[in-house]
Every structure is written in C-alpha cells, then in structure tokens.
Amino acid sequence: MGEGTLYDKVWDRHKVTELPTGQDQLFVGLHLVHEVTSPQAFGMLKERGREVAFPKRTHATVDHIVPTGNRDRPYADEAAEDMMAELEENVRGSGIEFSDPDSGNQGIVHVIGPEQGLTQPGMTIVCGDSHTSTHGAFGALAFGIGTSQIRDVLATGCVAMEKQKVRKIEVTGELGEGVTAKDVILTIIRKLGTDGGVGYVYEYAGEAIENLGMEGRMSICNMSIEGGARAGYVNPDETTYEWLKETDAFADDPEKFEELKPYWESIASDDDAEYDDVVTIDGSEIEPVVTWGTTPGQGIGITEAIPHPDDLPADKADTARRAQEHMRVEPGDTMEGYEIDVAFLGSCTNARLKDLREAAAFVKGREVDDDVRAMVVPGSQRVQRAAEAEGLDEVFTDAGFDWRDPGCSMCLGMNDDQLQGDEASASSSNRNFVGRQGSKDGRTVLMSPIMVAAAAVTGEVTDVRELEEVATV
Amino acid sequence: MSSPEFSAGEAPAEKVTEVTGTGIPVRGNDIDTDQIIPARFMKVVTFDGLGQFSFFDQRFDDEDNEKDHPFNEEKYRGANVLVVNANFGCGSSREHAPQALMRWGIDAVVGESFAEIFAGNCLALGIPTITADQASIEGLQDYVEANPAAEIDIDVAAETVTYDDTTIDATVHDAQRKALVEGVWDTTALMGANAGAVKATARSLPYVPDEHVPADDAAEGAAGDD
Numbered sequence: 001m002g003e004g005t006l007y008d009k010v011w012d013r014h015k016v017t018e019l020p021t022g023q024d025q026l027f028v029g030l031h032l033v034h035e036v037t038s039p040q041a042f043g044m045l046k047e048r049g050r051e052v053a054f055p056k057r058t059h060a061t062v063d064h065i066v067p068t069g070n071r072d073r074p075y076a077d078e079a080a081e082d083m084m085a086e087l088e089e090n091v092r093g094s095g096i097e098f099s100d101p102d103s104g105n106q107g108i109v110h111v112i113g114p115e116q117g118l119t120q121p122g123m124t125i126v127c128g129d130s131h132t133s134t135h136g137a138f139g140a141l142a143f144g145i146g147t148s149q150i151r152d153v154l155a156t157g158c159v160a161m162e163k164q165k166v167r168k169i170e171v172t173g174e175l176g177e178g179v180t181a182k183d184v185i186l187t188i189i190r191k192l193g194t195d196g197g198v199g200y201v202y203e204y205a206g207e208a209i210e211n212l213g214m215e216g217r218m219s220i221c222n223m224s225i226e227g228g229a230r231a232g233y234v235n236p237d238e239t240t241y242e243w244l245k246e247t248d249a250f251a252d253d254p255e256k257f258e259e260l261k262p263y264w265e266s267i268a269s270d271d272d273a274e275y276d277d278v279v280t281i282d283g284s285e286i287e288p289v290v291t292w293g294t295t296p297g298q299g300i301g302i303t304e305a306i307p308h309p310d311d312l313p314a315d316k317a318d319t320a321r322r323a324q325e326h327m328r329v330e331p332g333d334t335m336e337g338y339e340i341d342v343a344f345l346g347s348c349t350n351a352r353l354k355d356l357r358e359a360a361a362f363v364k365g366r367e368v369d370d371d372v373r374a375m376v377v378p379g380s381q382r383v384q385r386a387a388e389a390e391g392l393d394e395v396f397t398d399a400g401f402d403w404r405d406p407g408c409s410m411c412l413g414m415n416d417d418q419l420q421g422d423e424a425s426a427s428s429s430n431r432n433f434v435g436r437q438g439s440k441d442g443r444t445v446l447m448s449p450i451m452v453a454a455a456a457v458t459g460e461v462t463d464v465r466e467l468e469e470v471a472t473v
Numbered sequence: 474m475s476s477p478e479f480s481a482g483e484a485p486a487e488k489v490t491e492v493t494g495t496g497i498p499v500r501g502n503d504i505d506t507d508q509i510i511p512a513r514f515m516k517v518v519t520f521d522g523l524g525q526f527s528f529f530d531q532r533f534d535d536e537d538n539e540k541d542h543p544f545n546e547e548k549y550r551g552a553n554v555l556v557v558n559a560n561f562g563c564g565s566s567r568e569h570a571p572q573a574l575m576r577w578g579i580d581a582v583v584g585e586s587f588a589e590i591f592a593g594n595c596l597a598l599g600i601p602t603i604t605a606d607q608a609s610i611e612g613l614q615d616y617v618e619a620n621p622a623a624e625i626d627i628d629v630a631a632e633t634v635t636y637d638d639t640t641i642d643a644t645v646h647d648a649q650r651k652a653l654v655e656g657v658w659d660t661t662a663l664m665g666a667n668a669g670a671v672k673a674t675a676r677s678l679p680y681v682p683d684e685h686v687p688a689d690d691a692a693e694g695a696a697g698d699d
Contacts, residue, residue, distance in 0.1 A: 013677075013678060014674065014678070015674070016664075016667055016670050016671050016674045017667055017670055019657075019660070019663050019664070020651075020655065020657050020663065021648045021651050021652040021655075021657050021658070021660075021663075022647060022648045022651055023648050023652075023660075025663075025664050025667060025671075027671055027674045027675055027678070029678065029680065029681065036515055036516075036567075037566070037567065037568065039518035039519070040518070040519060040520055040568075043518070043519065048661070050661075050665075053668075053671075053687065054675070054685065054686070054687065056684070056685040057675075057681070057685055064512075065516060077516075079516035079517070080516060082516075082518060083516060083517075083518060086518045120680055122680065123680060128566060128568075129565075129566055130564065130565050130566035130590060132566075144566035144590055145566060145590070145593075146566055146567075146568035146571075146590060146593060146594035146597060147520075147568035147569075147572075147594075148568060148594065148597030148598065148660075149593070149594075149597065149660075151661055152660050152661050152664060155661050155664075155665060156661060156664040156665050156667075156668070156671060157671055157675065158664045158667075158671055159660075160660040160663070160664060162648050194503055194560060194563060195503075195559065195560035195563065195586060195588070198560070198586065198588065198589055199589070225564075225566075225590075226564075228560070228563065228588065228589075230589050230590060259679070260679055260680055263679045263680065295503050295505075315502060315559060315607070316502075318501065318502070319501065319502050319503055322501075412507075412512045412565075413512060413513070414512045414513065414515065414516065431505075431507070431564060431565075433505045433507045433508065433564060434507075434508065434530070435507055435508065435511055435530045436507050436512075438512075438513070440511075440530040
C-alpha cells in the first residue's frame, strides 16, 4: 500500500480508528462546501438533529450555478437563486466561513482554497466535487466525495474510506515549447486510460513535474479523476512553500509558517518509499494535446492522426466509433483545422492568473475570429482583480473576448454559459463528455489555455507553436 | 429498499443481503455521471423527483421525442437490476446519479467495473455494485434483452448473480459486502460514536489550532445521538 509515501503518512496521521466495515475512519482537515452537492447533506443533518461538528475546519463558496454576467440578487435564474439562498442559510446557521461574492473572495472552490492558504501540505481535504484532487498539488490528500459522505463530514468531521494503492508517475525531461501541464495530464490519461487509476492514488514526480509552478501542478492533480484516480498529489517542495508564504494563512504570520514547515517536510514521500506501481513518461516527447472524442482519454498530439477505432483495443473501439460520429471527425485526419464556434478559457483546471497571463500573450494585438464567441471566466474574484490590475482584461476584451465574473461557467453549463445546438468549443476545462457544456449535441475539444487562445483567434484548432507569442503583457 | 419511516436520502442501516428482480441492460463503456443525470437537473435542493431524469439526454431528442434507450422500453418497466459495462459512473462525483437511478427503481447495479466515487455513493444508499468479467456481463445483458421478465437473483454475501440456470461468479468489494451484509453502512452513526477519538486525532495534528476542535460535551451532544 505504498509504504513510506506521502499518502501512507498523511493517512496514518488522520486515521481515527478502523470501522466494523473494514474501512478506516479518517479525520478531515479541511471540508470545502459548494451549493450544488451540499443542500441535501445539510438537510439530512437537520433531520438527524445534528450540528456541524467542525465548522472552523469547513469553508464554503458558490461556483457551479453562480451567474458570470449579471450577479444582482435575486439571480434571474430562480433555481440558481434558491440554491444560493439555501447555501447562505446553511452556512450562516452553522458558523462556516463563506467566500461569497460580496466578500471579494468568491471563486471556484479549487481555486480559492489554494489562493487563501486554506489548502496546505499534509492535510486531508474533501469536497463534494470530483476535482477536489486539485489540492493534491500541495501535498495534501484530497478527494471528491458524494452527498451522503458530505453529511458524514458535516456530522462527524470524518470520512469512511479504504486505503488505496499508490502509483508513481514520473514525468522525465523538459517540456517542449508550447507544451504545458495540461498537455502532460492529457497524455497521462491517454496512456493509462480513463479507468487506469481506479483503486490507485497518483503520485506525480520527476523533473518535468518538479519544474512546474503550483498552477501547473494543480492542473495535473485536478484531472487525476479523469484518469480514474480519486486523488493525485505532488510532494511539497520549495515551490510549494513559496506559494504558501504569500497566502492569507501565513503572509502575516511567518512564525506559524516556520512552525508547520517541519510537518510538511516530514510527510513527503521517502526516497526509499515503496510504490505499488511506477510508470515513467518522457516529458520531452509530449506535444500540445487536444481531444478528438468524448472522454478525456481520447487525446492526441496536435500533429498526430486521429486513430481508427479498429486499431484500438476491442474494449475501446465502440466508444471511439460513437465519439467520432458525435465529434464528426475522421480517422487519419489530425485535429488541426477543426472549426470551432466557441472558445472557453476557464474552469478549476485552467483559470488561474498564470493561465490567463500565458493565454493573453497569444491574444494581445490579435482579434477573435469573426465566427467565434470567446469568453474568459477567471477562477476567482482575486484572480479577476489581479488580472485586471495587469490589464489582462483589456487585452482580452480588445481582442473580442467576453470578460466575465468567476464561476464554473461553461465547464458544465449549470448557468447561462452553455453551448448551443451542435457548436464546437475549444475549452480549457476538464471534461468533453457528451452534453457536458450544456448542449447534448455540443462538441468539446479539450486543450491548454494557450491552445484555446490560438483557436480563438484562428477560428479552428491550431498548433500554438505556429503562432508568434506577442510581447509578454 | 428504503423503509418508509426514513425520509428521502436518509439511508436506513438495514441489511442488504440479496436483491431479486428483473434486469435492464445499458450498454457501453465509460458511461459518465453527466449522462446518467445531466447537470441542469441538479439545480435542486432535494433529490426528490430525480428518477424521471435518469439518462434524460440519451432518452429524448430536442423535441422531447423518445429515442431508443432501454429506460424508455416498456419491456423493462419495473426492472430493478441495472446491467452495465466498464467504468460505469465515471466523471463527476454527483450523488444525484445513483439517487436518480434509485428513484427510478434500481436496487442493484451489475457491471464489468465502476468508477470509485460512484460505487461509494451507491453504497451510501444501500445499492450494491457487483462486478464480473466482460463475457459474463455481456451474457447477462443478452439474456435480459431476450428475457426481460425473467428473474435475476443477486446474493451479496455469496457474491453470485443467478439467472436461468446460470450462476455468475461475481465480486462485491470486501468493505462494501461487509457493510451491506452486516447492515453497517450508515457511516454517520458509526463514526459519530467515536467523537472522542476524532477530537484526539484532530488535536494531534500540528495544523489544527485548539480552538478549531469543539469542546468535549458540545461535540458529543451533536454527534453521538443516533
């Protein structure tokens, strides 16, 4: 079970006891709450006459249904207003801190945790959202849970879980020009499969991972779940500590930082840690990746040909055939030149300041293609303000992008930001499932933020390496 | 499966040793939870009424005309054993997916493999997720298609799925089997009983300030009462 790994150590520190089911009862160090998966859990709590056990280890925000345009209350969408009102009532009645839009700290739950310093190494972190794996970038053990488990955490501060195996994924070498963390994780999922990680936690390591900033590490850990792994993590190092120093948690409290650092260092995987599996991927061979199908595992390098279903393993062929029909792509073609109608730059995978900066560098001085509607949805209000302070909003709006308020937006189409009919989108999000972006005939091509920028200005899937980067903004 | 005295979503910790009923096959690998219940149906604050939206976009076109889908077929009406293929329930962690299936009438899911969060969410509702090899699953799907009224019997403890004169040697994950068979899947009650130990663990963690751990009597009152 991965002895001497971060997973092993963090698990042991948080284990309360073994339950009669054979599962372990784990203490939850940080419980993040949002409006879509929590109301039923609060309801169950009330029915049982319980209170939130650890309100100070709980933090809420609103992201899934929040409008990214007009945010005046009540929201125009009645159902969204109801969900927001319910969340407000639930958290305020329980003493849970709430990063709501008026606080200036609202944003996608997986963006605000790290930026406020709520997310720290060696924590157990849960949220009713599968992309909770994002927080593993800090060396936390973080995973998504269902609503009944949210009830468990609210009521007891704990989750019941079984220990999993640990697979180390080593990405060696240096990433090439125009290749980002997003391309790395899409490559990993393609190689190991969308269910390759079932039963495993992924430890991401190797030179290419170590050289990434926290934003890139978050993009990678974020999509662990798309590879079937419920959690993924990177061992904390100086890059991690530099980020933490600047956050609310430690900026004014360097003593607390020094106090906790030994703990953070102690939970990193030992050099002689034992893994249940080790996979090595040559990072220098990765090129910008785009998806051609309807699962995140159906990706290819931008210069590579779309596979023929008959050439795939038997269990993948059927899914591939249906996906190609839905996407209207032909085996043997590349994805380059695939026409798009929408460019979406946002989501918990890729809507942090660095993502927006890098994309802006390809947008500056260019114009969004006439046939494309393009939008930028910053990951949080803080990201939004920081980007505006640098003038990124103008770079985007001058080019013809819509600059919106933070939320999950078109990643899953729970607000007004949706694909229409059979529109195709170049998207920096994490899922290309049929119907995911709000229209069941919609077509999603996943890619990195800079590839989205390139597609927005050319109107088609484009190799970003062929565009000249404009002077950094 | 749920007793009437428990309200929606609140799972009674009853024993689930056996599920018997008719089957419904939904074929395909990697069927994600966005397909099982599209996000727009999650703009609700209860799980009530989700059943009718199961597989909605697979079942209806833009004009709300029925498309070919087992959940639309009269012959499967009343079925309670869903038979699926590989990596069923991948993607979003939404419990709305098994909640919708349960409210549609599904009591057990048999498949080649399941995404972990989905299987965990099923367990929280007392719905077993049983796995078997590809050939056995496809054989069962073929059988159900040809014999929609025939009875399927799932023995959770013995890990078998029986139909006609065939018994599939299936697998129910250890902890899940124990929880269902012994009726100990109400984890809130199980874990709530250990409130003292939870606080001790919390206090032992360097990052948890003392003031974040509730005082002894307060937390016990809140967590140990059912």
